Amino acid sequence: MAETWNPKIVGFLCNWCCYAGADMAGTSRMKYPPNIRIIRVMCSSRINAEMVIKAFQMGADAVFIGGCHPGDCHYVDGNYRTQKRIAVLRRLLEHLGIDPRRLRLEWVSAAEGEKFAQTMDEFAKEVAELGPSPLAALQREVL
Amino acid sequence: MEQELKAHLKKLMASGDVAGIIALKSERGMAKPYLFADASELECLCLTPKYPMASVARLLLDEDGAARFAIVCRGCDERALRELAKRHQVDLDRLVIVGIPCDEEMARECACPEPFPSVVAVGTKLEQWEAEDIGAAYRAMELDEKLAFWKHQLEKCNKCYGCRNACPMCFCKDCELENALWVKHGRLPPEFPIYHMIRAFHLAGKCIACGECQRACPSDIPLMVLNTLLREDMEELFGYVSGTGADAENPLYTKEEMQ
Numbered sequence: 001m002a003e004t005w006n007p008k009i010v011g012f013l014c015n016w017c018c019y020a021g022a023d024m025a026g027t028s029r030m031k032y033p034p035n036i037r038i039i040r041v042m043c044s045s046r047i048n049a050e051m052v053i054k055a056f057q058m059g060a061d062a063v064f065i066g067g068c069h070p071g072d073c074h075y076v077d078g079n080y081r082t083q084k085r086i087a088v089l090r091r092l093l094e095h096l097g098i099d100p101r102r103l104r105l106e107w108v109s110a111a112e113g114e115k116f117a118q119t120m121d122e123f124a125k126e127v128a129e130l131g132p133s134p135l136a137a138l139q140r141e142v143l
Numbered sequence: 144m145e146q147e148l149k150a151h152l153k154k155l156m157a158s159g160d161v162a163g164i165i166a167l168k169s170e171r172g173m174a175k176p177y178l179f180a181d182a183s184e185l186e187c188l189c190l191t192p193k194y195p196m197a198s199v200a201r202l203l204l205d206e207d208g209a210a211r212f213a214i215v216c217r218g219c220d221e222r223a224l225r226e227l228a229k230r231h232q233v234d235l236d237r238l239v240i241v242g243i244p245c246d247e248e249m250a251r252e253c254a255c256p257e258p259f260p261s262v263v264a265v266g267t268k269l270e271q272w273e274a275e276d277i278g279a280a281y282r283a284m285e286l287d288e289k290l291a292f293w294k295h296q297l298e299k300c301n302k303c304y305g306c307r308n309a310c311p312m313c314f315c316k317d318c319e320l321e322n323a324l325w326v327k328h329g330r331l332p333p334e335f336p337i338y339h340m341i342r343a344f345h346l347a348g349k350c351i352a353c354g355e356c357q358r359a360c361p362s363d364i365p366l367m368v369l370n371t372l373l374r375e376d377m378e379e380l381f382g383y384v385s386g387t388g389a390d391a392e393n394p395l396y397t398k399e400e401m402q
Contacts, residue, residue, distance in 0.1 A: 049344040050325045053337050077398035084401050088347050091376040097290025134290055
Protein backbone atom coordinates (compact mmCIF):
# COMPACT_ATOMS: atom_id res chain seq x y z
CA MET A 1 0.00 0.00 0.00
CA ALA A 2 1.51 3.29 -1.05
CA GLU A 3 1.50 5.82 1.71
CA THR A 4 1.10 9.43 0.76
CA TRP A 5 3.90 11.56 2.04
CA ASN A 6 3.19 14.52 4.26
CA PRO A 7 5.95 16.75 5.58
CA LYS A 8 6.89 16.05 9.18
CA ILE A 9 7.89 19.23 10.93
CA VAL A 10 9.30 19.24 14.45
CA GLY A 11 8.57 22.53 16.16
CA PHE A 12 10.38 23.82 19.22
CA LEU A 13 8.37 26.71 20.64
CA CYS A 14 9.33 28.94 23.49
CA ASN A 15 6.94 28.87 26.41
CA TRP A 16 6.43 32.62 26.71
CA CYS A 17 5.81 33.79 23.17
CA CYS A 18 5.55 31.33 20.33
CA TYR A 19 3.83 28.57 22.29
CA ALA A 20 1.31 31.08 23.58
CA GLY A 21 0.95 32.31 20.00
CA ALA A 22 0.19 28.78 18.85
CA ASP A 23 -2.29 28.48 21.70
CA MET A 24 -3.88 31.70 20.57
CA ALA A 25 -4.22 30.32 17.05
CA GLY A 26 -5.90 27.26 18.50
CA THR A 27 -8.31 29.02 20.82
CA SER A 28 -9.22 31.44 18.03
CA ARG A 29 -10.11 28.43 15.84
CA MET A 30 -7.64 29.43 13.13
CA LYS A 31 -6.83 26.80 10.55
CA TYR A 32 -3.31 25.70 9.76
CA PRO A 33 -1.86 22.45 8.38
CA PRO A 34 -1.30 19.68 10.94
CA ASN A 35 2.29 18.94 9.90
CA ILE A 36 3.97 20.44 12.93
CA ARG A 37 4.70 18.38 16.04
CA ILE A 38 5.12 20.90 18.79
CA ILE A 39 7.60 20.56 21.63
CA ARG A 40 7.38 23.24 24.26
CA VAL A 41 10.61 24.56 25.72
CA MET A 42 11.12 27.30 28.27
CA CYS A 43 13.25 29.40 25.93
CA SER A 44 14.27 29.09 22.29
CA SER A 45 17.89 29.25 23.44
CA ARG A 46 17.31 25.90 25.13
CA ILE A 47 17.51 24.37 21.65
CA ASN A 48 21.01 23.24 20.94
CA ALA A 49 22.52 21.88 17.76
CA GLU A 50 22.23 18.31 19.02
CA MET A 51 18.44 18.51 19.30
CA VAL A 52 18.00 19.87 15.79
CA ILE A 53 20.36 17.37 14.21
CA LYS A 54 18.76 14.52 16.13
CA ALA A 55 15.32 15.58 14.87
CA PHE A 56 16.58 15.47 11.30
CA GLN A 57 18.32 12.18 11.93
CA MET A 58 15.13 10.65 13.26
CA GLY A 59 13.24 11.53 10.13
CA ALA A 60 11.98 15.08 10.44
CA ASP A 61 11.61 16.80 7.09
CA ALA A 62 12.01 20.19 8.69
CA VAL A 63 12.57 21.84 12.05
CA PHE A 64 10.81 24.99 13.17
CA ILE A 65 12.00 27.12 16.06
CA GLY A 66 9.80 29.84 17.45
CA GLY A 67 10.96 32.47 19.92
CA CYS A 68 10.09 35.91 21.23
CA HIS A 69 10.64 39.05 19.21
CA PRO A 70 14.00 40.82 19.71
CA GLY A 71 13.88 42.70 22.98
CA ASP A 72 10.96 40.63 24.29
CA CYS A 73 12.79 37.55 25.56
CA HIS A 74 11.55 36.48 28.98
CA TYR A 75 15.19 35.79 29.85
CA VAL A 76 16.43 39.07 28.32
CA ASP A 77 18.88 37.74 25.72
CA GLY A 78 17.97 34.11 25.04
CA ASN A 79 16.58 34.78 21.58
CA TYR A 80 19.74 36.60 20.52
CA ARG A 81 21.72 33.49 21.37
CA THR A 82 19.25 31.36 19.42
CA GLN A 83 19.48 33.66 16.44
CA LYS A 84 23.27 33.32 16.18
CA ARG A 85 23.29 29.62 16.91
CA ILE A 86 20.69 28.86 14.26
CA ALA A 87 22.50 31.01 11.68
CA VAL A 88 25.61 28.86 12.12
CA LEU A 89 23.63 25.63 12.27
CA ARG A 90 21.94 26.43 8.96
CA ARG A 91 25.38 26.80 7.41
CA LEU A 92 26.46 23.47 8.86
CA LEU A 93 23.36 21.74 7.47
CA GLU A 94 24.16 23.19 4.08
CA HIS A 95 27.73 21.90 4.23
CA LEU A 96 26.38 18.48 5.03
CA GLY A 97 23.98 18.59 2.09
CA ILE A 98 20.69 19.42 3.81
CA ASP A 99 18.77 22.36 2.37
CA PRO A 100 19.04 25.10 5.03
CA ARG A 101 15.45 26.12 4.27
CA ARG A 102 14.47 23.04 6.25
CA LEU A 103 15.48 24.83 9.44
CA ARG A 104 13.45 27.93 10.13
CA LEU A 105 13.53 30.43 12.96
CA GLU A 106 10.66 32.86 13.49
CA TRP A 107 9.71 35.36 16.13
CA VAL A 108 6.06 34.96 17.15
CA SER A 109 4.59 36.82 20.12
CA ALA A 110 1.83 35.54 22.41
CA ALA A 111 -0.63 37.83 20.63
CA GLU A 112 0.29 36.71 17.13
CA GLY A 113 -1.91 33.66 16.68
CA GLU A 114 -2.52 34.71 13.13
CA LYS A 115 1.16 35.02 12.35
CA PHE A 116 1.72 31.55 13.76
CA ALA A 117 -1.02 30.04 11.60
CA GLN A 118 0.24 31.87 8.53
CA THR A 119 3.83 30.85 9.15
CA MET A 120 2.80 27.21 9.51
CA ASP A 121 0.86 27.46 6.29
CA GLU A 122 3.83 28.89 4.41
CA PHE A 123 6.37 26.58 5.95
CA ALA A 124 4.35 23.42 5.33
CA LYS A 125 3.98 24.44 1.67
CA GLU A 126 7.67 25.22 1.37
CA VAL A 127 8.69 21.88 2.86
CA ALA A 128 6.18 20.06 0.68
CA GLU A 129 7.89 21.61 -2.33
CA LEU A 130 11.31 20.62 -1.05
CA GLY A 131 10.10 17.03 -0.74
CA PRO A 132 11.08 14.42 1.83
CA SER A 133 14.33 15.07 3.70
CA PRO A 134 17.18 13.06 2.13
CA LEU A 135 18.40 12.32 5.63
CA ALA A 136 15.08 10.70 6.52
CA ALA A 137 15.37 8.50 3.44
CA LEU A 138 18.89 7.46 4.42
CA GLN A 139 17.67 6.62 7.89
CA ARG A 140 14.95 4.35 6.54
CA GLU A 141 17.60 2.45 4.58
CA VAL A 142 19.49 1.79 7.80
CA LEU A 143 16.41 0.57 9.58
CA MET B 144 67.06 26.41 14.07
CA GLU B 145 67.17 23.69 16.73
CA GLN B 146 70.59 24.71 18.06
CA GLU B 147 69.61 28.34 18.07
CA LEU B 148 66.45 27.51 19.98
CA LYS B 149 68.36 25.48 22.57
CA ALA B 150 70.71 28.41 23.16
CA HIS B 151 67.74 30.75 23.49
CA LEU B 152 66.03 28.44 25.98
CA LYS B 153 69.20 27.98 28.03
CA LYS B 154 69.41 31.73 28.44
CA LEU B 155 65.77 31.88 29.40
CA MET B 156 66.28 29.17 31.99
CA ALA B 157 69.36 30.86 33.43
CA SER B 158 67.37 34.06 33.88
CA GLY B 159 65.29 32.23 36.48
CA ASP B 160 62.14 33.67 35.01
CA VAL B 161 60.52 30.30 34.40
CA ALA B 162 60.25 27.08 36.37
CA GLY B 163 60.49 24.94 33.27
CA ILE B 164 60.07 24.70 29.55
CA ILE B 165 57.26 22.83 27.82
CA ALA B 166 58.52 21.30 24.58
CA LEU B 167 59.08 17.98 22.83
CA LYS B 168 61.75 15.60 24.01
CA SER B 169 63.39 13.06 21.79
CA GLU B 170 63.72 9.64 23.39
CA ARG B 171 64.73 6.41 21.68
CA GLY B 172 63.94 7.91 18.30
CA MET B 173 60.47 9.00 19.39
CA ALA B 174 59.17 12.32 20.64
CA LYS B 175 57.06 13.09 23.68
CA PRO B 176 55.83 16.25 25.35
CA TYR B 177 58.07 17.06 28.28
CA LEU B 178 58.68 19.63 30.96
CA PHE B 179 62.35 20.54 30.86
CA ALA B 180 63.37 21.64 34.31
CA ASP B 181 67.12 21.51 33.90
CA ALA B 182 69.33 23.10 31.23
CA SER B 183 71.35 19.91 30.78
CA GLU B 184 68.25 18.10 29.51
CA LEU B 185 67.78 20.56 26.67
CA GLU B 186 70.12 18.52 24.48
CA CYS B 187 67.25 16.07 23.94
CA LEU B 188 64.80 18.77 22.84
CA CYS B 189 63.30 18.25 19.41
CA LEU B 190 60.86 20.19 17.23
CA THR B 191 59.14 17.54 15.16
CA PRO B 192 56.66 16.00 14.76
CA LYS B 193 54.04 18.66 15.29
CA TYR B 194 52.26 18.19 18.61
CA PRO B 195 49.35 20.10 20.22
CA MET B 196 51.44 21.81 22.89
CA ALA B 197 48.56 23.97 24.14
CA SER B 198 46.87 20.90 25.61
CA VAL B 199 50.03 20.09 27.53
CA ALA B 200 50.15 23.62 28.92
CA ARG B 201 46.50 23.45 29.94
CA LEU B 202 46.94 20.23 31.89
CA LEU B 203 50.19 21.35 33.46
CA LEU B 204 48.89 24.73 34.63
CA ASP B 205 46.01 22.89 36.23
CA GLU B 206 48.44 20.80 38.26
CA ASP B 207 50.70 23.52 39.54
CA GLY B 208 49.27 26.55 41.28
CA ALA B 209 51.64 29.40 40.63
CA ALA B 210 54.77 28.48 38.66
CA ARG B 211 55.50 30.11 35.30
CA PHE B 212 56.55 28.08 32.32
CA ALA B 213 58.00 28.77 28.91
CA ILE B 214 56.35 26.95 26.04
CA VAL B 215 57.70 26.34 22.56
CA CYS B 216 54.83 27.32 20.27
CA ARG B 217 53.98 27.14 16.61
CA GLY B 218 51.38 29.42 15.06
CA CYS B 219 48.59 26.99 15.80
CA ASP B 220 49.73 26.48 19.40
CA GLU B 221 49.60 30.19 20.01
CA ARG B 222 46.13 30.43 18.50
CA ALA B 223 45.01 27.55 20.68
CA LEU B 224 46.42 29.18 23.82
CA ARG B 225 44.59 32.41 23.01
CA GLU B 226 41.27 30.62 22.61
CA LEU B 227 41.86 28.56 25.75
CA ALA B 228 42.66 31.72 27.69
CA LYS B 229 39.36 33.30 26.56
CA ARG B 230 37.61 30.30 28.10
CA HIS B 231 39.69 30.48 31.29
CA GLN B 232 41.45 27.20 30.59
CA VAL B 233 44.96 28.64 30.70
CA ASP B 234 46.42 31.71 32.35
CA LEU B 235 48.59 33.45 29.76
CA ASP B 236 50.36 35.42 32.52
CA ARG B 237 51.89 32.17 33.62
CA LEU B 238 53.25 31.30 30.20
CA VAL B 239 56.20 32.67 28.26
CA ILE B 240 55.59 31.92 24.61
CA VAL B 241 58.70 31.04 22.63
CA GLY B 242 57.50 31.25 19.04
CA ILE B 243 58.88 29.14 16.23
CA PRO B 244 57.76 29.28 12.59
CA CYS B 245 56.82 26.27 10.47
CA ASP B 246 58.60 25.54 7.22
CA GLU B 247 56.73 25.55 3.95
CA GLU B 248 56.31 21.80 3.73
CA MET B 249 54.76 21.62 7.16
CA ALA B 250 52.53 24.61 6.55
CA ARG B 251 51.28 23.09 3.32
CA GLU B 252 50.56 19.77 4.95
CA CYS B 253 48.29 21.51 7.49
CA ALA B 254 46.86 24.03 4.99
CA CYS B 255 47.66 26.38 7.88
CA PRO B 256 46.12 29.85 7.74
CA GLU B 257 49.14 31.35 9.51
CA PRO B 258 52.15 29.08 9.99
CA PHE B 259 53.95 31.33 12.47
CA PRO B 260 53.20 32.87 15.88
CA SER B 261 52.84 36.63 16.44
CA VAL B 262 56.39 36.89 17.79
CA VAL B 263 59.01 34.62 16.28
CA ALA B 264 61.78 34.03 18.81
CA VAL B 265 63.98 31.79 16.70
CA GLY B 266 64.08 31.13 12.95
CA THR B 267 62.51 33.07 10.11
CA LYS B 268 58.90 32.97 9.16
CA LEU B 269 57.64 32.31 5.65
CA GLU B 270 57.54 35.65 3.87
CA GLN B 271 54.90 34.76 1.35
CA TRP B 272 52.24 32.38 2.43
CA GLU B 273 48.81 31.68 1.11
CA ALA B 274 46.97 28.69 2.48
CA GLU B 275 45.33 26.26 0.12
CA ASP B 276 41.58 26.85 -0.14
CA ILE B 277 40.43 23.41 0.99
CA GLY B 278 36.79 24.47 1.18
CA ALA B 279 36.53 25.53 -2.47
CA ALA B 280 35.80 22.13 -3.98
CA TYR B 281 33.04 21.45 -1.43
CA ARG B 282 31.35 24.81 -1.72
CA ALA B 283 30.92 24.16 -5.42
CA MET B 284 29.14 20.83 -4.89
CA GLU B 285 25.38 20.40 -5.16
CA LEU B 286 23.50 19.52 -1.97
CA ASP B 287 22.95 15.87 -2.93
CA GLU B 288 26.62 15.50 -3.88
CA LYS B 289 27.63 16.88 -0.50
CA LEU B 290 25.34 14.49 1.32
CA ALA B 291 26.63 11.50 -0.64
CA PHE B 292 30.20 12.62 -0.03
CA TRP B 293 29.80 12.89 3.72
CA LYS B 294 27.73 9.74 3.93
CA HIS B 295 30.62 7.88 2.34
CA GLN B 296 33.30 9.63 4.41
CA LEU B 297 31.59 9.39 7.80
CA GLU B 298 30.75 5.74 7.33
CA LYS B 299 34.48 5.06 7.66
CA CYS B 300 34.41 6.33 11.24
CA ASN B 301 35.22 3.69 13.82
CA LYS B 302 34.40 6.01 16.71
CA CYS B 303 37.86 5.97 18.23
CA TYR B 304 37.34 9.51 19.58
CA GLY B 305 40.82 10.31 18.24
CA CYS B 306 39.61 13.58 16.68
CA ARG B 307 38.26 14.75 20.01
CA ASN B 308 41.18 13.53 22.07
CA ALA B 309 43.76 15.18 19.85
CA CYS B 310 41.89 18.48 19.66
CA PRO B 311 43.50 21.22 21.78
CA MET B 312 40.13 22.96 21.99
CA CYS B 313 38.17 19.98 23.34
CA PHE B 314 38.48 20.42 27.08
CA CYS B 315 34.98 19.72 28.41
CA LYS B 316 34.93 17.28 31.29
CA ASP B 317 31.56 15.89 30.20
CA CYS B 318 31.51 15.36 26.46
CA GLU B 319 28.23 15.31 24.54
CA LEU B 320 29.75 12.71 22.24
CA GLU B 321 29.60 10.27 25.15
CA ASN B 322 26.00 11.11 25.92
CA ALA B 323 23.87 8.15 24.81
CA LEU B 324 20.99 10.52 24.17
CA TRP B 325 22.80 11.79 21.06
CA VAL B 326 25.32 9.10 20.24
CA LYS B 327 24.16 5.54 20.85
CA HIS B 328 26.67 3.41 22.70
CA GLY B 329 28.07 0.34 21.01
CA ARG B 330 27.12 1.20 17.47
CA LEU B 331 29.57 1.30 14.56
CA PRO B 332 29.83 3.40 12.53
CA PRO B 333 28.15 6.05 14.72
CA GLU B 334 24.76 7.09 13.42
CA PHE B 335 25.01 9.41 10.48
CA PRO B 336 25.52 12.32 10.84
CA ILE B 337 25.08 13.38 14.47
CA TYR B 338 28.47 12.39 15.90
CA HIS B 339 30.49 14.48 13.48
CA MET B 340 27.93 17.27 13.34
CA ILE B 341 28.09 17.76 17.10
CA ARG B 342 31.84 18.01 16.94
CA ALA B 343 31.79 20.39 14.00
CA PHE B 344 29.21 22.63 15.64
CA HIS B 345 30.91 22.71 19.01
CA LEU B 346 34.08 23.82 17.30
CA ALA B 347 32.42 26.73 15.50
CA GLY B 348 34.29 29.81 16.65
CA LYS B 349 36.73 27.59 18.49
CA CYS B 350 38.64 25.60 15.88
CA ILE B 351 42.05 27.18 15.35
CA ALA B 352 42.84 25.11 12.24
CA CYS B 353 45.73 23.08 13.60
CA GLY B 354 44.60 19.96 11.75
CA GLU B 355 45.20 17.63 14.71
CA CYS B 356 41.80 15.93 14.34
CA GLN B 357 42.42 15.01 10.75
CA ARG B 358 45.94 13.83 11.52
CA ALA B 359 44.64 11.68 14.34
CA CYS B 360 41.89 10.07 12.23
CA PRO B 361 42.83 6.49 11.33
CA SER B 362 40.19 6.47 8.60
CA ASP B 363 41.39 9.63 6.85
CA ILE B 364 38.09 11.48 7.15
CA PRO B 365 38.65 15.03 5.84
CA LEU B 366 37.47 16.64 9.07
CA MET B 367 39.29 19.88 8.39
CA VAL B 368 36.95 20.56 5.49
CA LEU B 369 33.99 20.91 7.85
CA ASN B 370 36.04 22.88 10.34
CA THR B 371 37.40 25.20 7.69
CA LEU B 372 33.98 25.86 6.20
CA LEU B 373 32.65 26.77 9.63
CA ARG B 374 35.65 28.99 10.32
CA GLU B 375 34.80 30.85 7.15
CA ASP B 376 31.15 31.07 8.16
CA MET B 377 32.02 32.53 11.55
CA GLU B 378 34.05 35.21 9.81
CA GLU B 379 31.36 35.90 7.25
CA LEU B 380 28.47 36.00 9.72
CA PHE B 381 30.13 37.68 12.70
CA GLY B 382 33.57 38.82 11.59
CA TYR B 383 35.05 36.46 14.13
CA VAL B 384 38.23 34.53 13.45
CA SER B 385 39.09 32.18 16.26
CA GLY B 386 42.62 32.30 17.57
CA THR B 387 43.03 36.02 16.95
CA GLY B 388 42.65 38.96 19.31
CA ALA B 389 42.66 38.43 23.04
CA ASP B 390 39.57 40.63 23.49
CA ALA B 391 37.35 39.26 20.74
CA GLU B 392 34.77 36.86 22.13
CA ASN B 393 33.10 33.99 20.34
CA PRO B 394 29.78 35.56 19.29
CA LEU B 395 28.00 32.29 20.03
CA TYR B 396 28.74 32.85 23.72
CA THR B 397 27.75 36.50 23.93
CA LYS B 398 24.31 37.96 24.52
CA GLU B 399 24.37 40.64 21.83
CA GLU B 400 21.93 40.65 18.95
CA MET B 401 23.21 39.50 15.57
CA GLN B 402 24.00 42.40 13.25
